Amino acid sequence: MLKKKILLGQFGKFFGIKGWIKLYSFTQNKKDIFLYKKIFILNNINNIFFIKFFKYKIYKKNYIVKFNNFNNINEISHLINKKIFISYSELKKYKNIKEYYWYEIIGCYVFNQNFLLGKVTNLISLKIYDILIIKTNLLKVHKKKILIPFIENYIIKKIDLNNKFIQVDWNL
Structure with missing residues (x-):
């Protein structure tokens, strides 16, 4: 197999x-x-x-x-x-460096500045952009999932697939 x-x-x-x-x-x-x-x-x-x-x-x-x-x-x-x-x-080769397969994004840890928000468990595809679904255990006040739009250079600041982390600019 x-x-x-x-x-x-x-x-x-x-x-x-x-x-x-x-x-x-x-x-x-x-x-x-x-x-x-x-x-x-x-x-x-x-x-x-x-x-x-x-x-x-x-x-x-x-x-x-x-x-x-x-x-x-x-x-x-x-x-x-x-x-x-x-x-x-x-898999087809990437057309350019800024394209990702969903399976590469799922499992990445998401950080806002130096604060861990959680881990990407899935994505949702909308007509305009995709949405990251992040599972978190850190915030008792907040729901168990955080939804963040996958908009590069505006919200998504850095993606490091080798180290499995995503840097975002997102306030809860």
Whole structure:
């Protein structure tokens, strides 16, 4: 099994009776899931099975996909709800130094000046910018989570992925 894998999407239920299945892409641009060449699923004992899409169509806000030689629902039933991955080494290179993958940001410690606010547990994507979700145990008065807009140079002052910390200018 691969040690470093990145979640790209997940299959849903089958669509019709001719071998189509729903696909939920977790990539920022949903269509980018089709750009990766070595995508795979894991079975129940974590064995890797590489998959290759034959056709895809837009369905509502996601896709339906078909595989070559799978022509009915019995042949794709084992894919229902399976997660789709790529290995860490398959990630596209950064377009520039100021772009980050979410998995790199999750787990970073967030500091306001020299005060630890907490640790990034997730992000939310909005139309204008992303939001850092920070879990904190330090403030009894404040809720257990702090939400901070991911706006570089204004709120996000420094990101050090090697040391897993983010410097922010944010008042509670």
